[in-house]
Amino acid sequence: MNNSPTPQQAGDRLARVRARRPRVHCLMNTVVQKFVADGITAIGAIPSMTSSPDEIVGFVSKADVLVVNLGTLDADRRKVIELAVEVANDHGKPWVLDPVHSDYSPVRLEFAKTLIARRPTVLRGNSAEMALFGDIGETLKIETGAHDRLTDGARTGTVRNGHRWMADVTGTGCLSGGVIAAFLAVEPDAMAAAAAALAATGVAAEQAAEHARGPGSFAVAFLDALSALTPDELSLHGRIDHEI
Amino acid sequence: MNNSPTPQQAGDRLARVRARRPRVHCLMNTVVQKFVADGITAIGAIPSMTSSPDEIVGFVSKADVLVVNLGTLDADRRKVIELAVEVANDHGKPWVLDPVHSDYSPVRLEFAKTLIARRPTVLRGNSAEMALFGDIGETLKIETGAHDRLTDGARTGTVRNGHRWMADVTGTGCLSGGVIAAFLAVEPDAMAAAAAALAATGVAAEQAAEHARGPGSFAVAFLDALSALTPDELSLHGRIDHEI
Amino acid sequence: MNNSPTPQQAGDRLARVRARRPRVHCLMNTVVQKFVADGITAIGAIPSMTSSPDEIVGFVSKADVLVVNLGTLDADRRKVIELAVEVANDHGKPWVLDPVHSDYSPVRLEFAKTLIARRPTVLRGNSAEMALFGDIGETLKIETGAHDRLTDGARTGTVRNGHRWMADVTGTGCLSGGVIAAFLAVEPDAMAAAAAALAATGVAAEQAAEHARGPGSFAVAFLDALSALTPDELSLHGRIDHEI
Numbered sequence: 001m002n003n004s005p006t007p008q009q010a011g012d013r014l015a016r017v018r019a020r021r022p023r024v025h026c027l028m029n030t031v032v033q034k035f036v037a038d039g040i041t042a043i044g045a046i047p048s049m050t051s052s053p054d055e056i057v058g059f060v061s062k063a064d065v066l067v068v069n070l071g072t073l074d075a076d077r078r079k080v081i082e083l084a085v086e087v088a089n090d091h092g093k094p095w096v097l098d099p100v101h102s103d104y105s106p107v108r109l110e111f112a113k114t115l116i117a118r119r120p121t122v123l124r125g126n127s128a129e130m131a132l133f134g135d136i137g138e139t140l141k142i143e144t145g146a147h148d149r150l151t152d153g154a155r156t157g158t159v160r161n162g163h164r165w166m167a168d169v170t171g172t173g174c175l176s177g178g179v180i181a182a183f184l185a186v187e188p189d190a191m192a193a194a195a196a197a198l199a200a201t202g203v204a205a206e207q208a209a210e211h212a213r214g215p216g217s218f219a220v221a222f223l224d225a226l227s228a229l230t231p232d233e234l235s236l237h238g239r240i241d242h243e244i
Numbered sequence: 245m246n247n248s249p250t251p252q253q254a255g256d257r258l259a260r261v262r263a264r265r266p267r268v269h270c271l272m273n274t275v276v277q278k279f280v281a282d283g284i285t286a287i288g289a290i291p292s293m294t295s296s297p298d299e300i301v302g303f304v305s306k307a308d309v310l311v312v313n314l315g316t317l318d319a320d321r322r323k324v325i326e327l328a329v330e331v332a333n334d335h336g337k338p339w340v341l342d343p344v345h346s347d348y349s350p351v352r353l354e355f356a357k358t359l360i361a362r363r364p365t366v367l368r369g370n371s372a373e374m375a376l377f378g379d380i381g382e383t384l385k386i387e388t389g390a391h392d393r394l395t396d397g398a399r400t401g402t403v404r405n406g407h408r409w410m411a412d413v414t415g416t417g418c419l420s421g422g423v424i425a426a427f428l429a430v431e432p433d434a435m436a437a438a439a440a441a442l443a444a445t446g447v448a449a450e451q452a453a454e455h456a457r458g459p460g461s462f463a464v465a466f467l468d469a470l471s472a473l474t475p476d477e478l479s480l481h482g483r484i485d486h487e488i
Numbered sequence: 489m490n491n492s493p494t495p496q497q498a499g500d501r502l503a504r505v506r507a508r509r510p511r512v513h514c515l516m517n518t519v520v521q522k523f524v525a526d527g528i529t530a531i532g533a534i535p536s537m538t539s540s541p542d543e544i545v546g547f548v549s550k551a552d553v554l555v556v557n558l559g560t561l562d563a564d565r566r567k568v569i570e571l572a573v574e575v576a577n578d579h580g581k582p583w584v585l586d587p588v589h590s591d592y593s594p595v596r597l598e599f600a601k602t603l604i605a606r607r608p609t610v611l612r613g614n615s616a617e618m619a620l621f622g623d624i625g626e627t628l629k630i631e632t633g634a635h636d637r638l639t640d641g642a643r644t645g646t647v648r649n650g651h652r653w654m655a656d657v658t659g660t661g662c663l664s665g666g667v668i669a670a671f672l673a674v675e676p677d678a679m680a681a682a683a684a685a686l687a688a689t690g691v692a693a694e695q696a697a698e699h700a701r702g703p704g705s706f707a708v709a710f711l712d713a714l715s716a717l718t719p720d721e722l723s724l725h726g727r728i729d730h731e732i
Binding site: 029030031032034035071072073074075101104105106107108168169170171212213214215216217219220 | 274277278281282285286291292293294295296297298299302303306455463464465466467468469471472
Binding site: 033034037038049052059211219223224227 | 559560
């Protein structure tokens with residue numbers, strides 16, 4: 001077991017994603033589906049997005065990892081999410097929960113809590129969202145922001161890559177969830193996988209900002225940078241700290 | 245009461261949006277949700293997009309202004325829209341109605357008329373859509389096009405900013421509705437607010453066209469320009485005429 | 489009847505799309521609606537996207553051609569698709585079927601087969617999808633890939649334009665379906681129409697790649713190139729082979 005996720009290891013894990021091309025199934029909000037799919041493709045994985053109850057078992061069974069994003073949640077999607085999580089858990093597939101805006105909606109917060117009880121591999125949100133959840137057992141907690149903080153109860157990690165323009169583009173957090181999922185599919189140590197994923201999106205953001213004039217061109221350059229990122233660049237520029 | 249919305253005032257109102265960061269809740273069609281969210285963020289406001297009936301009361305109660313867009317309308321969204329409008333009216337929050345393609349669908353036109361009877365603050369559409377509606381009381385009517393024409397029954401305004409490439413990008417009209425909403429949240433005079441909003445998107449379009457080669461790069465540059473637009477630039481380049 | 493679709497004819501057909509501006513109604517998956525709408529606008533046609541059962545008859549009746557895309561399919565969309573196909577067939581309007589990911593879902597595959605029995609004008613998919621369907625009568629079969637292969641049982645055509653980055657952008661296949669539809673609306677010979685459409689998107693992709701650094705900037709440049717493409721350029725750069 002790797003106790004210390006390092007930038008060098010982050011580069012190795014990116015190489016693993018690119019070599020294996022894991023399938024990432026996303027139950028994603030209606031706002032950012034294309035952007036998240038493009039991000040998952042850019043990192044080297046294969047996205048799928050359907051949320052029909054009569055197809056979900058098939059798609060999740062064929063996937064390597066599942067992303068559950070609670071943005072624009074409604075009753076139909078809650079049912080499909082429950083089916084999807086059941087398949088993921090039955091098959092021992094990792095899954096990521098992104099409790100988007102659970103601080104805005106009691107219904108959404110309650111549902112997020114029922115899902116947390118089903119033990120996602122990763123719970124990722126911003127500070128307002130993460131403040132809603134206390135002890136969540138073995139699930140890796142990730143609070144994303146200017147710096148990303150990861151904790152699994154025993155270890156803590158911090159990723160210091162990124163750029164402030166990520167906050168100006170709708171869906172960068174949701175896209176991070178998809179990229180974290182891609183790394184989870186190829187690395188059993190969730191802390192190491194997620195640190196590598198956040199370093200990758202963070203380094204890509206830093207590179208993109210050099211070619212951008214604002215949130216429109218930044219989002220475009222970000223996808224270019226994510227696609228072009230090499231394991232060596234990630235090892236060189238990734239800034240991952242850890243404590244045991 | 246400002247009888248004459250001027251470019252100088254438009255600049256002041258943009259500064260107000262940037263300082264206050266109003267929350268704009270959108271019941272938006274499925275095609276352009278990310279583009280509209282990005283536009284609302286670029287102008288300096290905070291977008292939300294959910295359309296679930298069990299969350300809508302919470303989201304609209306927390307918002308400063310509501311946008312109701314009738315693109316890709318269906319029966320589920322009609323119910324949610326009715327709930328949202330009721331909350332907005334009960335709380336005295338301004339709301340914008342965009343009767344997208346009401347000229348294509350009798351069901352949609354009927355629904356638009358029932359909503360107009362509930363007195364939106366603003367009704368915004370293209371010439372084909374606006375031709376469907378006659379006297380609508382106090383609601384500010386906005387017909388967008390090469391030049392935008394605003395009338396509230398007593399005053400008339402014209403905004404002459406813009407670029408023809410706006411017509412080649414899906415969602416620019418919908419995005420305008422979101423930006424108008426952001427200005428309504430910080431300016432009680434609807435005519436002044438909407439004129440400022442349309443001058444802002446229009447000036448951003450003019451600036452974007454200088455950096456673009458076609459509809460793809462124009463949409464990207466438009467978001468950059470909206471984000472970078474300063475109150476001084478808006479005061480300088482805004483072209484707002486008015487008649488009393 | 490044109491037995492041999494040629495690049496010169498492709499240029500003529502693009503001019504016809506630009507002059508007539510056909511209306512293309514799309515029953516499109518939730519992921520790529522804006523990108524597909526932007527692509528249809530860029531080629532010179534007029535897109536619409538609603539999928540409400542109480543509006544679909546009106547929208548399809550007013551359209552010149554229909555696109556049925558099975559991505560993110562669910563029970564509600566199956567019903568609307570059946571209504572739409574009935575209107576298209578009753579009115580003799582051409583329609584395109586894109587059986588996205590039918591290889592991932594038995595429900596989707598069954599539905600695709602029932603639609604094929606209703607005789608779409610064109611069936612377009614990748615090699616994994618097209619392998620699922622055997623003899624489909626008069627429907628033009630298109631297998632898109634590095635080269636696109638078209639067959640109607642009597643004639644075969646190949647379009648050799650394109651760029652490998654098309655595979656890195658979510659929705660390029662779906663967008664191709666929309667552009668094929670636009671050409672079908674102005675050219676009764678489906679093989680000639682589809683060959684021209686695929687040459688157009690392929691040439692635009694080749695031009696876009698010269699201005700792009702990765703999948704983000706490529707998608708942007710692709711829309712620019714599609715919009716700027718002239719009939720003469722298409723005649724010059726189109727690479728269409730055919731066999732009788």
